[in-house]
Amino acid sequence: MFSGEYDKALAGLILANSAKELGMEVSMFFAFWGLLLLRDPNKNITKDKSSLEKLMGAMTPKGPDELPLSNMNFSGFGKKMLEAMMKKDATPTLSKFLEGAVKKGINLYGCKLSMEVMGFKKEELIPEIRIIDAKDYLKDALETDIQLFI
Amino acid sequence: MFSGEYDKALAGLILANSAKELGMEVSMFFAFWGLLLLRDPNKNITKDKSSLEKLMGAMTPKGPDELPLSNMNFSGFGKKMLEAMMKKDATPTLSKFLEGAVKKGINLYGCKLSMEVMGFKKEELIPEIRIIDAKDYLKDALETDIQLFI
Amino acid sequence: MFSGEYDKALAGLILANSAKELGMEVSMFFAFWGLLLLRDPNKNITKDKSSLEKLMGAMTPKGPDELPLSNMNFSGFGKKMLEAMMKKDATPTLSKFLEGAVKKGINLYGCKLSMEVMGFKKEELIPEIRIIDAKDYLKDALETDIQLFI
Numbered sequence: 001m002f003s004g005e006y007d008k009a010l011a012g013l014i015l016a017n018s019a020k021e022l023g024m025e026v027s028m029f030f031a032f033w034g035l036l037l038l039r040d041p042n043k044n045i046t047k048d049k050s051s052l053e054k055l056m057g058a059m060t061p062k063g064p065d066e067l068p069l070s071n072m073n074f075s076g077f078g079k080k081m082l083e084a085m086m087k088k089d090a091t092p093t094l095s096k097f098l099e100g101a102v103k104k105g106i107n108l109y110g111c112k113l114s115m116e117v118m119g120f121k122k123e124e125l126i127p128e129i130r131i132i133d134a135k136d137y138l139k140d141a142l143e144t145d146i147q148l149f150i
Numbered sequence: 151m152f153s154g155e156y157d158k159a160l161a162g163l164i165l166a167n168s169a170k171e172l173g174m175e176v177s178m179f180f181a182f183w184g185l186l187l188l189r190d191p192n193k194n195i196t197k198d199k200s201s202l203e204k205l206m207g208a209m210t211p212k213g214p215d216e217l218p219l220s221n222m223n224f225s226g227f228g229k230k231m232l233e234a235m236m237k238k239d240a241t242p243t244l245s246k247f248l249e250g251a252v253k254k255g256i257n258l259y260g261c262k263l264s265m266e267v268m269g270f271k272k273e274e275l276i277p278e279i280r281i282i283d284a285k286d287y288l289k290d291a292l293e294t295d296i297q298l299f300i
Numbered sequence: 301m302f303s304g305e306y307d308k309a310l311a312g313l314i315l316a317n318s319a320k321e322l323g324m325e326v327s328m329f330f331a332f333w334g335l336l337l338l339r340d341p342n343k344n345i346t347k348d349k350s351s352l353e354k355l356m357g358a359m360t361p362k363g364p365d366e367l368p369l370s371n372m373n374f375s376g377f378g379k380k381m382l383e384a385m386m387k388k389d390a391t392p393t394l395s396k397f398l399e400g401a402v403k404k405g406i407n408l409y410g411c412k413l414s415m416e417v418m419g420f421k422k423e424e425l426i427p428e429i430r431i432i433d434a435k436d437y438l439k440d441a442l443e444t445d446i447q448l449f450i
Contacts, residue, residue, distance in 0.1 A: 002311050002450075004371060007182055011152050011299075014263070018284040024292075032307055033371050052385050060372065071154060071183050072210065082267070085202050089266050113314070116389050117382070134318040141446050142324075146291050148299040149311075149448040150152075157332055161302050161449075164413070168434040174442075221304060221333050222360065232417070235352050239416050296441050298449040300302075 001150050004033025004061065005070040006079060006094055012150045013097035019146075020104045027144075028101070029137045030129070031111035034150075035118065037098065038110060038125040039063045045124045053119025064094040102128045109137065151300050154183025154211065155220040156229060156244055162300045163247035169296075170254045177294075178251070179287045180279070181261035184300075185268065187248065188260060188275040189213045195274045203269025214244040252278045259287065301450050304333025304361065305370040306379060306394055312450045313397035319446075320404045327444075328401070329437045330429070331411035334450075335418065337398065338410060338425040339363045345424045353419025364394040402428045409437065 001012050012028065020026045030038055041063040046054050061067045072078035086093065092100070101108065110125060112133040122131060141147050151162050162178065170176045180188055191213040196204050211217045222228035236243065242250070251258065260275060262283040272281060291297050301312050312328065320326045330338055341363040346354050361367045372378035386393065392400070401408065410425060412433040422431060441447050 002308065008152065011181060014284050015288065019288050022285055022288060024288070031311060050385075050388065052381055052388070056381065056385070081202055081206065085200075085206070085267050085269065088200065088202070091263065091267055113391065117385050117391055119385065134314050135322055138315065138319050138322060138324070138446070146288070146297050147446050147448065148297065149450050150299050158302065161331060164434050165438065169438050172435055172438060174438070231352055231356065235350075235356065235417050235419065238350065238352075241413065241417055296438070296447050298447060300449050 001028055001030045001034035001037065002032050003070065003150055004036040004067055006064070006067040007069050007071065007082070008150050009034075009037050009064065009067060010094050010097065012148075013094065013101055015148070016106050017097055017100050017104060020101075020106055024145075025107075026101075027107035027109065027140055029109045029111060029132070029140075031114045031134075032118075033060075035110060035114055035120055035125065036061045036067060037064055037094075038108070038129055039120070040124060040126055041065065043124040045121050048121075049119050056118050057120070057124075064098055067094070098126075102126070111137070151178055151180045151184035151187065152182050153220065153300055154186035154217055156214070156217040157219050157221065157232070158300050159184075159187050159214065159217060160244050160247065162298075163244065163251055165298070166256050167247055167250050167254060170251075170256055174295075175257075176251075177257040177259060177290055179259045179261060179282070179290075181264045181284075182268075183210075185260060185264055185270055185275065186211045186217060187214055187244075188258070188279055189270070190274060190276055191215065193274040195271050198271075199269050206268050207270070207274075214248055217244070248276075252276070261287070301328055301330045301334035301337065302332050303370065303450055304336040304367055306364070306367040307369050307371065307382070308450050309334075309337050309364065309367060310394050310397065312448075313394065313401055315448070316406050317397055317400050317404060320401075320406055324445075325407075326401075327407040327409060327440055329409045329411060329432070329440075331414045331434075332418075333360075335410060335414055335420055335425065336361045336367060337364055337394075338408070338429055339420070340424060340426055341365065343424040345421050348421075349419050356418050357420070357424075364398055367394070398426075402426070411437070 108129045258279045408429045
């Protein structure tokens, strides 16, 4: 998960939850903008951050509900529309799919380098993630049957 | 195919057609914006649609020719430029690659959940697609040698 | 590598370099906007190009340093911010990761069709690439354990 967009995160989490329900083992590795999905909206850590890291934290979406659409976002209108359509069809929100992933035991990993560069601390992300690096991800990916870059 | 953009759809369809020509079995699963590629430009169904679903249908591109570029679109100028350059090189248009995929017997699947949420009916998409869900896709993907999220 | 964006190219090259360091064989196939990463900023060939091809060459980024961000670019401000944060953390720039890929012997391929359509000549791209087509890419991908579309 590289992207920090509501619709792409939805695609990733629906596939992950569905795969887990089919009995597959599933891991998600969040890097760059993908980390925004894992932010806990109630935590806003500024201690031990540089000015740029504070600015990055303030400028970017805090958790699943704040992510924009990748397409047709229209300053948030398109996203409100999609959310209304999902509600009407009783499709769970992105937050619910993330909660589902946690409950089902999907492995959630945060990218060490991305966190360092963007200045995100482990304490401001959801507690269920483990921090790994690109090599750990690759060693894991090598053993899998399906890999997707989203 | 998650993206609803001309250049990404071109990349997906060129790979799919080339793979089929090499004798591989090829399946394409269209979800979210990817469904826009499958819309039949001559069909515009509004019956049994909510206001939001009608709006979604009206606001989004109808079929391959209307898709924007993912990059350098410049309100359509970049796309016209790319189309002119493709024509000069005698590269087929996106529509032609889609027709090729149909003729060659590439399996084309529409995502059930995406169609429900976005309000697209099977009758307004090209007739050659079959509607499946994420689990069907995953079971199929598990048996493949190459999977790409585009 | 389909995308011509700094952050996505960074993700691709970090994974490629890390995989090579782990002893894997790595190939990168650059198509469409991905070719922009391979442009040599010091070469600007206009000979034997149509007006549109010259315009495409002039309008698009020349090499790794000029690529925009996929997200939060804010007319270049977001990118400057990311570059400053990377520098502070002593993370190499995109150019350095590309140099690393060349030095480590990662196979770099340019897409023949994309080059023809966009009008890029081999002489204006970095010399270490080989030009192949989609079928060559697919035959190679078929033998691999991990494939990502970035």
